[in-house]
Amino acid sequence: MDIFGIFVSAIFVNNIVLAQYLGNCPYLGCSKEKGVALGMGGAVIFVTLLATLFTWLMQKFVLDPYGLGYLQTIIFIVVIAALVQFVEMFLKKAVPPLYAALGIFLPLITTNCAVMGVAILVQREGYDLLEGLVWGLAYGLGFTLALLLMAGIRERLDTCRLPKVMAGTPIALIMAGLMSLAFMGFKGMG
Amino acid sequence: MVFVSILSLFALGLVASIILAVASHVFYVKEDPRVEAVMEALPGANCGGCGFAGCEGYANAVVNDPAIPANKCCAGGADVSIAVGELTGKTVAEAEPLYALRRCAKRDGNVALRYNYQGMPSCAAAALLRGGTEVCAHSCLGFGDCVQVCPFGAMEIHDGMVHVNRNKCTGCGTCVSACPRGILELTPQRARVAVYCNTRDKLRAVSDVCGVGCIKCTKCVKTCPAKAISLKDNRITIDPGLCLSFGPSCEEACAKGCPRGILRYANVRPTAPADATVTTAEQQPQTQA
Numbered sequence: 001m002d003i004f005g006i007f008v009s010a011i012f013v014n015n016i017v018l019a020q021y022l023g024n025c026p027y028l029g030c031s032k033e034k035g036v037a038l039g040m041g042g043a044v045i046f047v048t049l050l051a052t053l054f055t056w057l058m059q060k061f062v063l064d065p066y067g068l069g070y071l072q073t074i075i076f077i078v079v080i081a082a083l084v085q086f087v088e089m090f091l092k093k094a095v096p097p098l099y100a101a102l103g104i105f106l107p108l109i110t111t112n113c114a115v116m117g118v119a120i121l122v123q124r125e126g127y128d129l130l131e132g133l134v135w136g137l138a139y140g141l142g143f144t145l146a147l148l149l150m151a152g153i154r155e156r157l158d159t160c161r162l163p164k165v166m167a168g169t170p171i172a173l174i175m176a177g178l179m180s181l182a183f184m185g186f187k188g189m190g
Numbered sequence: 191m192v193f194v195s196i197l198s199l200f201a202l203g204l205v206a207s208i209i210l211a212v213a214s215h216v217f218y219v220k221e222d223p224r225v226e227a228v229m230e231a232l233p234g235a236n237c238g239g240c241g242f243a244g245c246e247g248y249a250n251a252v253v254n255d256p257a258i259p260a261n262k263c264c265a266g267g268a269d270v271s272i273a274v275g276e277l278t279g280k281t282v283a284e285a286e287p288l289y290a291l292r293r294c295a296k297r298d299g300n301v302a303l304r305y306n307y308q309g310m311p312s313c314a315a316a317a318l319l320r321g322g323t324e325v326c327a328h329s330c331l332g333f334g335d336c337v338q339v340c341p342f343g344a345m346e347i348h349d350g351m352v353h354v355n356r357n358k359c360t361g362c363g364t365c366v367s368a369c370p371r372g373i374l375e376l377t378p379q380r381a382r383v384a385v386y387c388n389t390r391d392k393l394r395a396v397s398d399v400c401g402v403g404c405i406k407c408t409k410c411v412k413t414c415p416a417k418a419i420s421l422k423d424n425r426i427t428i429d430p431g432l433c434l435s436f437g438p439s440c441e442e443a444c445a446k447g448c449p450r451g452i453l454r455y456a457n458v459r460p461t462a463p464a465d466a467t468v469t470t471a472e473q474q475p476q477t478q479a
């Protein structure tokens with residue numbers, strides 16, 4: 001599959017939230033305001049890229065040669081968690097503005113299933129490093145897109161008069177379901 | 191097989207922890223210890239009365255920005271201001287103590303009910319329903335949205351109206367944004383006079399629904415020698431700075447001349463009992479009525 005195909009497929013057809021149902025916790029938790037949604041999306045793009053790179057190298061040079069494939073899940077968790085911690089410290093020292101923008105989101109996605117899912121799916125699809133990185137970037141962008149759409153809708157919902165039982169999480173879950181249905185329209189294109 | 195997996199995970203964990211331990215030294219960022227000290231001096235209620243996002247936000251700002259004064263914490267009062275001033279090396283001008291003034295006296299004016307409300311006991315909900323439960327569209331609804339958000343337990347509902355305990359109120363302003371009708375207004379504790387009405391209507395529109403509501407005759411605006419009273423946003427507004435700096439020599443001409451008796455004395459702050467719920471200035475006309 002060509003790079004462009006991977007890119008489009010990962011953003012729309014296989015959108016990580018709306019088609020793969022990964023990362024639902026930040027999807028609902030960080031989608032109340034557009035600014036917060038953008039910050040979270042940026043942090044996820046950043047971390048998925050790094051995590052894809054490191055887990056790909058880990059798989060290629062450690063797990064595969066020594067036949068440790070059955071430890072993939074647990075080892076990826078350790079690698080990603082350590083990586084995010086490291087990146088957090090690095091950013092705090094080296095790029096304070098970026099830390100101020102992404103800092104509070106980094107601990108939230110330390111062991112997020114969206115990041116973890118991208119790392120594992122890249123291995124399952126058997127992509128090479130470049131394809132894997134494009135896929136990771138596109139998944140991050142897809143996550144940001146879903147989060148931003150949701151935040152926009154929820155900001156509008158704030159000014160609507162909703163029945164008390166529906167306000168807050170219930171209506172957000174219904175919106176998530178409807179958006180997921182809408183994205184089902186892309187199925188079969190990839 | 192078991193040993194291999196245990197050993198490989200152990201090795202991975204070891205490598206990761208060594209890298210992180212080294213990184214925490216290499217990338218160590220020296221954080222200002224004064225921020226933490228200021229945090230401890232602040233009350234920690236995160237009320238937001240200082241205008242920052244919680245106590246941590248203010249602590250960061252007051253330490254790092256020389257333009258931020260040390261007396262912003264209204265919940266902590268003078269003691270906290272002095273402590274923060276000592277920690278940050280700033281001179282402290284004492285914060286003007288504020289309290290939330292309820293701009294409504296609907297019981298004095300016998301405001302009638304518009305309908306019998308049986309919905310959710312919330313001012314925000316009742317205010318949406320055909321302009322509120324009372325014929326006055328600017329009155330205190332009395333369901334206590336402000337009571338719920340008050341971090342200091344300074345508000346109570348009596349007889350369908352909120353009453354602010356001025357001894358407990360710190361003037362943080364949390365209730366001001368909770369009130370759907372903007373009845374609560376931050377006022378200096380020292381303020382001598384206050385308008386106990388929030389209506390934006392005029393003349394007959396007011397006198398038809400309330401016996402004491404402000405009809406916008408602007409007599410007070412004309413009589414005030416300090417020019418501290420003005421009509422802003424269709425409400426009588428008293429500039430406390432101008433009023434207090436003019437001093438008592440005007441003998442509260444505005445309150446004496448108010449034909450509706452809604453511009454009243456407000457400066458009799460009870461000093462002794464800490465749990466007095468209502469100010470004397472508000473109680474007097476209520477007992478008469």
